[in-house]
Amino acid sequence: MIGVAINANLDILDMHGAAFATHAPELTILRPEEVADPQAVEFALTFRPPDDAFTPYPALKAVVSVAAGVDAILSCPSLPKDVPVLRVEDDDQALQMAGFAAFHVLWHHRRMDLHLEDQANEVWNRPISGRSPSERRVGVMGFGLMGRAVAKAIAALGYPTASLSRSLPEQPEPGVEHFVDRDRDAFLARSDILINVLPLTKATHGVMDADLFAALPQGACVVNLGRGEHLDEGALLAALESGQIAGASLDAFENEPLAEGHPFWSHPRVLVTPHTASAPESKGVVLSIKDGLRRLSDGDIGDDRLSRGY
């Protein structure tokens, strides 16, 4: 099967070429300039496609993201409407996300920022209480592969945990209370720490806005592990200023790298990380893509998997 790797910011074959050769030798993956017969190209690998990326290839059977997110692909003008978009679904990446989310829940609940400050001042300041996970209700927005892994891990640490998604999961996660969008206010009202792992779509663009912050309990903390475009940065700064939001962990930003001088860098209640929550390893990328293409050619891809790309 012949594919083409097209990407605007990074060379996909530099990153994953060796893993494709090892784990999927049956796939031939070319750079655009190596393609002799565009009719023979059956799939495109990309993450951030140029506007005209897909135009030369009339026989595409799939567009395949080399990452979990497909938002840049879905907004590409040359994306053929009737071609399925596959994404990487990697259990290892989901565990990375779960661990990173757990870190931030503990960071906010246990006020690790104050412990670091105390250490810098050589002050021994032992809290009398405030350690039980039952004190903080955690809400996870998004319940795909990432959301489930995050919610499962947080619940296993004893935090009362809920999820929010468009529809109820076919398989409920034990120990997690599931909310759907129409019950969003009830979900937010019980979320002392809110974690976003939604995919970026038109419907989720700007979802973390002033209304959402106002619907959380006063003093809630927010953790954005999704996309920068999910977050209204000005609304968050205002909510931090008013005390409605007590703290934030932000891993994704509207403009990356985050600009020098951006108020998030120096905000005492914001923890900034450089879009590092999770990333699939090359082997996981290749195995997931291989599996997706095989299932696609077998007609074995359920609506669920495809629909998440749309």
Place this chain on the structure above:
Amino acid sequence: MIGVAINANLDILDMHGAAFATHAPELTILRPEEVADPQAVEFALTFRPPDDAFTPYPALKAVVSVAAGVDAILSCPSLPKDVPVLRVEDDDQALQMAGFAAFHVLWHHRRMDLHLEDQANEVWNRPISGRSPSERRVGVMGFGLMGRAVAKAIAALGYPTASLSRSLPEQPEPGVEHFVDRDRDAFLARSDILINVLPLTKATHGVMDADLFAALPQGACVVNLGRGEHLDEGALLAALESGQIAGASLDAFENEPLAEGHPFWSHPRVLVTPHTASAPESKGVVLSIKDGLRRLSDGDIGDDRLSRGY
């Protein structure tokens, strides 16, 4: 049933009196000066008993720690030899410990210290890779209530996890590799992040010493959530200096509060917290004690529970 609350550093009834009244009204708990008939006192509540704490009470059936640790009780000269020592076993406290341990695993694996430094310098420094939990093997020393909760949580986050204990657990924990003391070197050699939650006994005093550090992989990190007396502080500083140990999280110290000017405070690769990993809530303390006394009077306390106190 009549008990006496005897403690050197904190007043147990100030801390837990209300919870005893609510959750165990059948227990009468007196301060020493309120005891009219020492013969009628059947149990003593304590954590840090004065040397002569137990001498006045000839009819004690149990000495009950109000915490998970019993080391100060076991080293008390007036402790009657034939009286069982009970400890608090609180699932909520074990979850606190699990969450705190998970935080430190992520702290070291994901180099959150560098992210904080980058934020302070307004530098966007996205790591290319280094996120998969499969990259760090975690070892947990101690496999009682705490050790099991810690190992279970870390394994659930995808880290290859092993435990070390005197004997193999009757119920193995799925996903955790169990080692016993005679295989200690093999356990240490595969532990990139080592977490100590051992009880403090004569056998475990000073267990984190130069030999232990040398037996870990070069560049390992250590997390002490046990007692300060488990750790040879000078040996750790030397191992950090040589690079054998790359980082440490320390929650307990030989002398608490940690003295001003102690090198741990300002060490760039040591995270100091003020003995705050876990503490039982009053309700958990009372319910655990009530259960322990009931089982003791029913003859329903297994060797396992009692032996851990010895």
